[in-house]
Amino acid sequence: MSGARWRETGGALLALLLLGAGTLLVALLLRTYTLPSNQVTWQGEGAAGGELTPEEKQRLREALAGAIRIPTVSFSEEEQNVTALAEFGGYIRKVFPGVFSSSIVKHEVVAEYSHLFSVQGSDRSLRPYMMLAHLDVVPAPPEGWDVPPFSGEERDGYIYGRGALDDKSCVIGVLQALELLLKRGYHPKRSFYIGLGHDEEVSGHKGAMKIVQILQSRGVKLLFVVDEGLAVLDGVIQGIKRPVALIGTTEKGSITLNLTVNQPPGHSSMPPAETSIGILAAAVSRLERNPMPNMFGEGPEASMFEQLAGEFVFPLNVMMANLWLFSPIISRFTEKSTPLSKAVQPSAGFAQKSPCHAPPLAPIGVLERTPSSNALVRTTTAVTILNAGVKSNVIPRMARATVNFRLHPAQTVQEALDIVQNTINDARVEISVLNSFDPLPISPYDESNFGYQTLQRTIHSVFSAAPVAPGVCIGNTDSRHFVNLTDSIYRFSPFTLKAEDLSRIHGLNERISLDGLQRLTQFYYQLIRNADSDKVPVAHRATHEL
Ligand SMILES: *[C@@H]1O[C@H](CO)[C@@H](O)[C@H](O)[C@H]1NC(C)=O
Numbered sequence: 001m002s003g004a005r006w007r008e009t010g011g012a013l014l015a016l017l018l019l020g021a022g023t024l025l026v027a028l029l030l031r032t033y034t035l036p037s038n039q040v041t042w043q044g045e046g047a048a049g050g051e052l053t054p055e056e057k058q059r060l061r062e063a064l065a066g067a068i069r070i071p072t073v074s075f076s077e078e079e080q081n082v083t084a085l086a087e088f089g090g091y092i093r094k095v096f097p098g099v100f101s102s103s104i105v106k107h108e109v110v111a112e113y114s115h116l117f118s119v120q121g122s123d124r125s126l127r128p129y130m131m132l133a134h135l136d137v138v139p140a141p142p143e144g145w146d147v148p149p150f151s152g153e154e155r156d157g158y159i160y161g162r163g164a165l166d167d168k169s170c171v172i173g174v175l176q177a178l179e180l181l182l183k184r185g186y187h188p189k190r191s192f193y194i195g196l197g198h199d200e201e202v203s204g205h206k207g208a209m210k211i212v213q214i215l216q217s218r219g220v221k222l223l224f225v226v227d228e229g230l231a232v233l234d235g236v237i238q239g240i241k242r243p244v245a246l247i248g249t250t251e252k253g254s255i256t257l258n259l260t261v262n263q264p265p266g267h268s269s270m271p272p273a274e275t276s277i278g279i280l281a282a283a284v285s286r287l288e289r290n291p292m293p294n295m296f297g298e299g300p301e302a303s304m305f306e307q308l309a310g311e312f313v314f315p316l317n318v319m320m321a322n323l324w325l326f327s328p329i330i331s332r333f334t335e336k337s338t339p340l341s342k343a344v345q346p347s348a349g350f351a352q353k354s355p356c357h358a359p360p361l362a363p364i365g366v367l368e369r370t371p372s373s374n375a376l377v378r379t380t381t382a383v384t385i386l387n388a389g390v391k392s393n394v395i396p397r398m399a400r401a402t403v404n405f406r407l408h409p410a411q412t413v414q415e416a417l418d419i420v421q422n423t424i425n426d427a428r429v430e431i432s433v434l435n436s437f438d439p440l441p442i443s444p445y446d447e448s449n450f451g452y453q454t455l456q457r458t459i460h461s462v463f464s465a466a467p468v469a470p471g472v473c474i475g476n477t478d479s480r481h482f483v484n485l486t487d488s489i490y491r492f493s494p495f496t497l498k499a500e501d502l503s504r505i506h507g508l509n510e511r512i513s514l515d516g517l518q519r520l521t522q523f524y525y526q527l528i529r530n531a532d533s534d535k536v537p538v539a540h541r542a543t544h545e546l
Pocket residue numbers: 070071073081083084085087
């Protein structure tokens with residue numbers, strides 16, 4: 001080919017490329033700025049009637065402080081402070097006399113310490129719904145706290161103490177909301193239940209499960225369930241400036257395995273080539289070096305980014321709106337010093353072990369890079385116990401490790417077990433499943449879903465129209481026991497969390513602001529009123545502006 005032809009062809013090719021790139025760019029931008037936003041608003045809706053008088057505000061803060069002072073600690077599934085749990089039952093009777101004396105509220109104690117309230121609506125043709133919270137808390141050794149963890153002390157506008165966020169604020173808030181509605185003569189149209197479990201932190205096998213059995217035996221089907229979970233996040237997802245509300249529409253599953261290796265024991269003076277410890281160590285090492293597959297985009301986590309795309313700063317908004325193109329980059333980008341990784345790196349404060357509120361959220365980003373966001377894109381592998389040997393000159397017969405996996409919503413227990421087997425790939429390592437459950441089904445979050453839309457409407461009216469999106473809970477809640485009663489389970493704690501608050505849950509200096517506690521109560525108050533509608537709420541669509 002002559003030089004001229006080359007230039008000609010090259011020129012044409014370049015033009016074509018430019019045209020292609022230009023078209024792509026236009027397509028990306030178009031999608032970014034016209035993506036039918038799922039963000040809707042209910043403009044002009046205030047907290048109608050949910051405002052508290054100064055005396056009511058005072059009683060509310062005292063109610064929470066008093067609840068914190070009863071140390072309803074769950075140490076393990078076998079060990080709970082049952083004295084405190086029993087005391088709590090008496091406490092709520094005293095603090096919410098209206099709830100306990102109302103003719104439309106039936107109260108039952110379940111499994112000795114849990115509580116079930118059935119509120120009779122006036123229209124029996126409407127399907128009931130349910131709100132959940134739990135009474136128990138994780139332990140809180142006093143070291144490191146600014147105030148004693150079971151004091152309920154108030155400082156600078158915050159109530160401090162174990163349970164201030166997880167989950168006594170919700171217990172008190174939901175009962176207070178009902179108390180206020182009853183006091184103001186409100187008679188709900190739609191029936192509903194309030195379930196307060198007493199062993200959520202250690203499984204919910206006694207409380208929540210028993211409540212489910214009772215409802216099931218009565219033939220109850222629920223329109224939707226609201227439990228603790230995600231929250232309104234302010235500055236947690238970097239790259240998003242406004243507070244955004246995430247509603248957990250699923251929870252990860254879990255598998256706990258024991259890996260056991262048995263080999264002939266012997267004296268350390270004549271060791272065999274391979275020992276039980278060495279074989280086990282190699283197997284554990286293979287599991288750690290071969291993480292489960294990155295499944296970003298195969299579960300509901302991608303919807304979250306897409307629905308929030310318009311909230312991200314440029315160029316993240318373009319990437320989030322075009323996950324069909326960018327998801328591999330977003331999920332796998334692992335370089336340390338790129339602007340992208342900086343922009344989307346989750347804020348500090350994730351080093352904690354919270355089960356239900358765990359930063360499902362900080363997702364973002366360079367998703368594989370940080371433990372919290374890594375947890376969003378794959379089944380995680382954590383070696384938690386290792387046991388072998390008792391004497392320095394004896395080769396032990398047995399070596400054993402316990403491994404806990406948290407399953408990505410798009411993976412089943414069986415699929416994960418198959419991968420584990422293939423990864424370990426050593427018949428001498430015996431694998432036994434201690435317990436397991438699949439990821440929870442994904443609850444619907446479309447425009448025709450009553451529960452989701454009612455939650456969204458309530459969030460907008462109470463949290464200044466914060467954008468709402470579905471999310472994944474990387475820990476578990478009591479609501480997972482309710483799957484046979486409804487397909488619509490939503491995990492949302494009605495308070496705002498800033499990045500620094502995340503480590504307070506199950507950590508030091510757990511606290512809630514007085515304003516946050518009032519809002520939380522208004523949320524339940526509004527939710528009960530909004531759920532009385534017999535139609536799915538319809539909102540105005542928000543539009544992005546270029
Ligand atoms: C259990 O709760 C009671 C109060 O109900 C309290 O006096 C006691 O110290 C608690 N025990 C533990 C081990 O926390």
